[in-house]
Amino acid sequence: MWLEILLASVLGFVIYWFVSKDKEETLPLEDGWWGPGMRPTTGEDESIRPFKVETSDEEINDLHQRIDKVRLTPPLEDSRFHYGFNSNYLKKIISYWRNEFDWRKQVESLNRYPHFKTKIEGLDIHFIHVKPSQLPSGQTPKPLLMVHGWPGSFFEFYKIIPFLTDPKKHGLSDEHVFEVICPSIPGYAFSEASSKKGFNSVATARIFYKLMLRLGFQQFYVQGGDWGALICTNMAQLVPSHVKGLHLNMAIILRNFYTLILLLGWRLGRLFGYTKRDMELMYPFKKVFFKLMRESGYMHIQSTKPDTVEKFSTWTNPEFRDLEDGGLERKFSLDDLLTGVMLYWTTGTITSSQRFYKENMRLDNKHEGIKVHVPTGFAAFPCELIHVPEKWVKSKYPKLISYSYMPRGGHFAAFEEPELLAQDIHKFMGLLERQ
Template sequence: PTILCLPRSFECSQKNTALVPAAALGIGGILVFWLRSRHKIQTIEMGDGWWGSGERPLKGKEDESIRPFKIETSDKEIEDLHRRLEQARYTPPLEGASFHYGFNSSCLQKVVAYWRNQFDWHKQVEVLNKYPHFQTTIEGIDIHFIHVKPSYVPHGRAVQPLLMVHGWPGSFYEFYKIIPLLTEPARHGLDGGDVVFEVICPSIPGYGFSEAPHQKGFDSIAAARIFHKLMNRLGFKQYYLQGGDWGSRITTNMAQMLPQSVKGLHLNLIFIGRLGLRRTISVMLGAYVPWLVGLTREDVRRLYPFIQKNIYNLLQESGYLHIQATKPDTAG
């Protein structure tokens, strides 16, 4: 019996010898896939959209021309504005309320008086027209933007396109002071290295001189797609992005949508993803039993005053955000 078992044992050992490398290879492959998937860029489908009035035309190509645009006003428009400012009526503010219940009407009267009697609207129009303005039609709506190129490019310098996107409540005008530093750094005593930028500052649809969407469902992903189309229409295949506030979300979506087109992304506001149920429960338990969720005393000392303060401020100061997010057609 012993002699008969030897071949079987030998046969089993041969099978085990063959299985070990196969199992190791399989486990190794799974491990490599897991490690690579952790660092995989989460992309967004570009898709397409139509935000113009009525149904999207079935035939014909959209007008892709770039049209010069100039900001204009008239004495008649300014007189009409003055008349409406003069006819404004105010309710007295609550005593001692300051700005805790909203914009203080006593202060508002001073602001309106400045608009009516001191602000030079014609001069402001001249300031706004300092840089070249353009419009182009994308997905059925007119998109406004300024496009500033460097007047002089030193030998050996590379000109890089930079798209800068504003937020709420803001506009393309936010970037007027920094544009010369980006397009002509040497003139302002800056060492730009080997890089000079040409700057494109669009108005988000519905802001400034960009047409507002006529259809429901417009979001930051739609704005990101439109701005990619804008840069492509201007002849750029790769470009840098900068964004703050809603511009931060839009440019982040642009980088997620076409990462191969985005050479660099600069943000001055970071949107943090959802905590998730597990993280939320950990934060809640951490205030009472920090050791249970792995928090130290120093973590508690730093974390919870910050959360309490910011959650309170968020609830106190974000009423406008809830209205805009849920009832954007509400006037006010």
């Protein structure tokens, strides 16, 4: 029986290898218009305008009135976070949000980095652009675009930016110093949402490419996780000559021989090139499967009817569901978490952010079958939703030059473990420049 399975697997691999051994294909660099109405015949205003996060008494009073009207359903006894957000712990958070959380102070903190907006393809695109305050003699900063995902925002990069723009001050080598650009995905926070159907990751990638050109960067580096990983991948597929390096902490790999034989890995893992650490993170498959089932219900809803929404708990560590407080304050402060919530609430973008799932869950996504021929680095965090072995990553990103098993951390790497992620980005840059 096992001999037949092995022969079938080998045959399948040969067929897959033959079919997928194609030329260095790229995505077509098309164009779009996502603003309301028709594209103006007079052209688009390409100016870059300073932007400031603001609030008002009316906004804060409205929030407090809404919080005061909240009604909660009691949790089941001893349910902890197994049924979702435990409402007993939610009472504590609501009380903190209403009586102690200082949104004005957080707005001031958000404005510590320079914010800007510019119109691209009919949408007002928001981004922060942080330059190093000083540079080692003779060194030029490397432009690095960092892209967030859901339910995150540009804010999740605030803690990692100092490790990139001023590495020496924060205990890292200053061999590589970056200027960091963090845009908001259209429909998230301060970036305008599309008025039209079909706005997906490829359209976002094209807009962010145009943003980098508008900032004066013909070549640049990109980094992302969650949706950011897909958007950055699409950028490398669209304009590989402009993307000098791609660093990811998540990878979406669907059309792959290794995913087809996932069930056989527990018996034949070494044959497929899995390391001991891969086996620990991927098996027993039953445990991984049920983890994915528990954590992916939101995706089905948002991929089908997104207009109808405790990821920082179980996506940080799945074992946190066994805790009464979901482990939320083990890695994050309530101020940080509530700031993330406020960026969605004050901008009214939770629905538009969820629509991104429906637009991307299509059967005709051409990018899924296109390999990425840009130097790539990958940070594999142990509590990510699903572990992606090096063999899998290399099948999609043939120029993988750095693959790291990270010692701790989960889905929101830049927000949760900023120093670890920054170290891996620096490591990747070193290997890239020595090629």
